[in-house]
Amino acid sequence: MKTRFLTLSPLAASLLFWSAGSFAQAQAVDFWHQDTLTGDWGGERTQLKNDGVTLTGEYVSETAGVISGGESYGTRYAQQVKVGATFDLDKMLDSDHAGTVQLLINDRRGRSTSEDLVGNRLPVQEVAGGYYTRLSEFSYANWLATPKLTYKIGLMAMGNDFGGMSLLTTFMNAAFCAHPLTMSGGSGWGNYPSAHLGGEIKYQLNDSWAIQTAVFDVNPRTSSAPSKAFNPFVHGTTGAIIPVEAIYSYHGDLPGQYKFGYYHDTSKVSRIDNSDSLSSGRSGGYILGDQTIWKSSTNKAQFLHLFGEWTTADKATATFRHWYSAGFVLTAPFESRPKDAISIGYGKAVYNRNSRNNDIASLQAAGDYAGADTVSGLDRAEQLVELTYSLQATPWLSVRPSLQYIKEPGAFTNKQITDAWVAGVQVKIQL
DSSP: OOOOOOOOOHHHHHHHHHHHHHHHHHTTSOGGGSSSTTTTGGGHHHHHHHTTEEEEEEEEEEEEEEEEEESOOEEEEEEEEEEEEEEEHHHHTTOSSOOEEEEEEEEEEEOOHIIIIIOOSSOSSTTOSOOSEEEEEEEEEEEESEEEEEEEEEEEOGGGTSSOOGGGGGOOSTTTTTSOHHHHHSSSOOOTTOOEEEEEEEEEOSSSEEEEEEEEEEOTTTTSSGGGTTOTTOSOOOEEEEEEEEEEEEOSSSOEEEEEEEEEEOOOOBOSSOTTSBOSOEEEEEEEEEEEEEEOSSOTTOEEEEEEEEEEOOTTTOSEEEEEEEEEEEESSBTTBTTOEEEEEEEEEEEOHHHHHHHHHHHHHTTOHHHHHHHHTSOSEEEEEEEEEEEEEETTEEEEEEEEEEESTTTTTTOOOEEEEEEEEEEEEEO
16 A cells, blocks of 8 residues: 655645745745744735734644564654744734734544554554544634733634643644644543633633633534534534633742643533433543752753643533543753753543443444454553654754554554554754
């Protein structure tokens, strides 16, 4: 079977032509030290920003292959292109309190290493899945009464502001980067690029504490097909999800940030332990932590971070029951490489015991007692270790090699699959 390493959508093709047209202008400045691949467009980009319009673009590719174990050997490629615009209405309308409008369009193409080759639940490539062009954000943000009280309304991914840690974007596996998957895997929670209608409000209590909450529409059809990609008002709403999050930021000599969250989804869905009964809703919680535990006395950019995550999802309805992870991120590992980072993380995803019991019962009911015995002997947890090196080659180009070890890859699919080693690389370009 041939592997398709590059698939260009109309959006991606347009961006390539745009980049090529701007390349000649980019040569007039220091190409390797400018902030974006296409540069300042002869000063037009800076002028637009000064006038209140900031244009952004990013290309990400993730190529990963199985080098040992899994279901089969091979390599798969996935890519993401996103373009956006931020409109600073304060500047555009010469006002002190007009707010900000954010527009973002996302396009994904490619194939999944996890689905095609490994057979595991935790996606090896963070950008794999949802291979079409979609509207990922169209929102308005401002403050109320005081700049400490901010709000945002519109179409957006709730995971952009809830339940995530930016530190974990140094990994490639979606289990780390950058939200625990129990939330989106066991409720109406939506992470980028999946967007839903909703509203958020946040209050900065002081320098250390902030609290925020939101209400988002839960509609499984919103991100189900390309035909729904630009239609946020499609029928199919099942309820609303309400997250509440407290954020503690420690500003001492070794800074850190901690997030404590709870969410409730009002959607009534079938219970796992009794498919004839509907739940009264779905709930879950999480604790996320990023703590600096060491800093260099000679290199101001060098810090060692310790991170940890714990989550729990609804026992009655979520097949993805728990997620635990911990690891380290070292920034500026070498004095000559102040923008680089080395990251290593361990994660464990737990399959709901009730789901496993149902799987066994279904096999027994079909007369497959040998299969039922096999499934009953499987571990209920898929485990992951990932090591990455993030190389900031230029201000606009980063290259991230990744080595992943996946233990019990068949835990969620009830298959006996050999533990897998996966090697990959992520390339990210700011356009």
